[in-house]
Amino acid sequence: MSYFDNFIKANQAYVDLHGTAHLPLKPKTHVAIVTCMDSRLHVAPALGLALGDAHILRNAGGRVTDDVIRSLVISEQQLGTSEIVVLHHTDCGAQTFTNAEFTEQLKRNLAVDVRGQDFLPFTDIEESVREDVALLKNSPLIPEDIIISGAIYDVDTGRVREVK
Amino acid sequence: MSYFDNFIKANQAYVDLHGTAHLPLKPKTHVAIVTCMDSRLHVAPALGLALGDAHILRNAGGRVTDDVIRSLVISEQQLGTSEIVVLHHTDCGAQTFTNAEFTEQLKRNLAVDVRGQDFLPFTDIEESVREDVALLKNSPLIPEDIIISGAIYDVDTGRVREVK
Numbered sequence: 001m002s003y004f005d006n007f008i009k010a011n012q013a014y015v016d017l018h019g020t021a022h023l024p025l026k027p028k029t030h031v032a033i034v035t036c037m038d039s040r041l042h043v044a045p046a047l048g049l050a051l052g053d054a055h056i057l058r059n060a061g062g063r064v065t066d067d068v069i070r071s072l073v074i075s076e077q078q079l080g081t082s083e084i085v086v087l088h089h090t091d092c093g094a095q096t097f098t099n100a101e102f103t104e105q106l107k108r109n110l111a112v113d114v115r116g117q118d119f120l121p122f123t124d125i126e127e128s129v130r131e132d133v134a135l136l137k138n139s140p141l142i143p144e145d146i147i148i149s150g151a152i153y154d155v156d157t158g159r160v161r162e163v164k
Numbered sequence: 165m166s167y168f169d170n171f172i173k174a175n176q177a178y179v180d181l182h183g184t185a186h187l188p189l190k191p192k193t194h195v196a197i198v199t200c201m202d203s204r205l206h207v208a209p210a211l212g213l214a215l216g217d218a219h220i221l222r223n224a225g226g227r228v229t230d231d232v233i234r235s236l237v238i239s240e241q242q243l244g245t246s247e248i249v250v251l252h253h254t255d256c257g258a259q260t261f262t263n264a265e266f267t268e269q270l271k272r273n274l275a276v277d278v279r280g281q282d283f284l285p286f287t288d289i290e291e292s293v294r295e296d297v298a299l300l301k302n303s304p305l306i307p308e309d310i311i312i313s314g315a316i317y318d319v320d321t322g323r324v325r326e327v328k
Contacts, residue, residue, distance in 0.1 A: 003193045003247055004313040004326070010212020011324040018322030025257060027203035031167050037219040037235055039191035044206045048174020055201040058222040060235035067231035070283055071201055071224035077269060079257050083167055093189060093243050105241060112304050119234055140276050149168040158182030160175040162168070 023052035032075045035087040036062040040155040061094035062087060063120040064132040073141050082146055086132045089153040094121050125152055129163040187216035190244045196236055199251040200226040204319040225258035226251060227284040228296040237305050246310055250296045253317040258285050289316055293327040
């Protein structure tokens with residue numbers, strides 16, 4: 001039982017609405033948003049983004065990793081973005097485990113030894129935002145004039161509030 | 165000039181529409197989608213996803229990296245997903261450079277030496293999808309019974325087609 005066929009069916013209706021239009025490769029607002037993969041966060045409507053407006057980067061937790069830095073460097077150097085928003089959220093899956101527990105679980109369930117790997121869990125959501133904003137501010141690959149903000153999305157209300 | 169304040173303003177209208185509702189942490193369709201950060205791809209409407217339906221992972225190119233594997237392991241082991249879709253797209257920013265050129269550019273613009281780092285550019289979009297599907301199928305961290313599909317999104321028409 002695959003769900004993929006349902007996506008293809010739903011996409012047919014979307015294609016009718018979309019029509020044919022070529023938008024520029026470079027995002028209109030010059031913003032890149034770094035956020036979580038969580039299913040209850042639909043970034044575009046939550047922030048009022050139209051098609052073509054902003055880069056959206058998502059991983060478990062919305063954490064700033066080497067891969068996020070790789071993507072942001074491409075975003076900035078090739079595609080003209082000059083502002084970054086780090087957006088974490090309430091009730092995050094990254095708050096449901098510790099590295100030690102998760103390492104044990106992977107050994108038990110997958111017979112794989114991942115000792116030493118950081119799966120980037122966190123407990124305090126404001127702290128995780130501040131940590132990731134600091135990682136960006138300290139990265140030699142992110143120019144100093146890039147504007148960086150941190151924020152939290154509430155999955156129950158849809159509200160975004162800034163983290164200073 | 166920051167764009168962040170505009171997002172906060174737009175979000176106020178979204179909050180009114182959203183109301184208060186607690187959806188489960190685990191995605192309803194049990195699907196995780198791996199795709200690109202491109203601004204012209206709004207994943208939820210393009211695939212008919214409602215809030216709470218699916219995990220959405222995004223980076224430059226929609227490439228399967230260590231960070232994507234980290235996120236997918238959390239998605240599967242902690243949050244119950246059992247299907248993955250790799251979705252690349254036409255006119256991708258990852259097709260606009262080579263590693264050699266980009267390394268030179270970063271040295272020139274940022275005075276940073278990133279020699280040896282792979283920024284994961286690609287030329288053939290079907291090949292990049294197949295490569296990334298193969299990476300998932302060969303990963304010891306992704307169980308063999310996980311359903312994996314590959315697809316391409318056309319940014320001009322909004323159409324998604326499967327890559328076999």
